[in-house]
Amino acid sequence: MAESCTGSELIAVLLSREVREGELSACGALSMIPAAGLLLAQATHAPKAELLMLGTPLMPFATSRQFHFLAMRGDLGLFFVSGVQIDRRGNYNLHMLGEDQDKPRVRFPGGYGGGMIYYAARRTVVFRTEHSRRALVEQVDFISAAGRTPPEVLRHGGPTKVITPMATLGFDAKAGVLGLESAHPPHTPGEVQERTGFHLGDLSGVPATPAPTEAELKALRGPVRLRMIEEGIYAEWARANLGGETAA
Amino acid sequence: MGVPYLPVVGLAGSDLAGRREDMRMAPDPFGGGFETIVVQALRPDVALFHGLRADRAGNVHFGYPSDNTLIAEASRRVIVTVEEVVDALSGEDRAGGFLPGILVDAVVPARHGAHPAACPGAYPVDDAHMIQYAESAASDEAFADYLRRTVFETADHQEYLDRFVPEGWGQAGQLPLREAGD
Known part of the structure; x- marks a missing residue:
């Protein structure tokens, strides 16, 4: 029986599984869950993963310009990004909501880094802490970065997955669409489809996401949490959101 | 650039x-x-910065790592306000966050000139003031009122300091780097 965990812990574990040994993986500023996921990977299956987190002590560059050029030359393996909306074609939106782009109903920070890194990183995994029809839509209100571009456009990579508290969606780069890769128990594929604003493809045979293992949760709530607190990587967040009363 | x-x-x-x-x-x-x-390329007519220290040759030490140099290189005119002006920057001041005087048109001594934002190395963000600012920015009327109080009805920098910068601001000395770069 899998141990219970919070939505943030689940996403952190699922993100950590995307990190490959020896590769450079990164996340942007104000990215607590991805930071925990990156550190978890290093504490478990990818001890030699190189990590870069903007706005934390694990940022080797003096300014983000150097990070952007590093990404544009193709040296960034994996990036974690979030968006307000993600659509079926893998477009993500971090700009605005509303029918009329000239009169946004709500404005967001925009796509300063993400609009470039979405094309420059070899793999980008989009995460969203809310799985709903308003977050996962048929078409985003504003394309901050496009899931797919014509073959002549210089691009080192693109989106590979979308991870939410309910499911993992996989991006089919050939077809240019997202489909359901696995559902996180107790959620069923049917339930995931019900809460998603676009068609997820054939749901038959969609597997359950392997639950976080005891070892993953133990590492997340133990050494990863401790490292975040000691090294000042979202220390307050780690204290409040990892382990808590369930910590051993 | x-x-x-x-x-x-x-x-x-x-x-x-x-x-x-x-x-x-x-x-x-x-x-x-x-x-x-x-x-x-953007080609700004004027770029405005605030730094920690400048010397009489117009060399600027920002006090923090920064891409400001790129903006200075792109702009036709560059004006820098600083916490203090010295005769000549030290070698240490020239390392990191350094803008050479050849790119600078004017230096203006303005203590607490970054307020309510931070001047890393001297003082942090004035959170209380920033909260007021953010609340004012929610409506045109409130923002006009904010501008009236802090800008239009404030005679000069000294009056701004007297009215809006907290007593003893930044006197604790060197503060930890905050929001480095961007």
């Missing part, structure tokens, strides 16, 4: 690129067989 345009790996097919006149798709002129977005 000061170059006419730059290629960017990214933004292709985005609504940002689609809505802007200064971002276009262009083929690689060296025959690489690919296209990228190219962005037209």
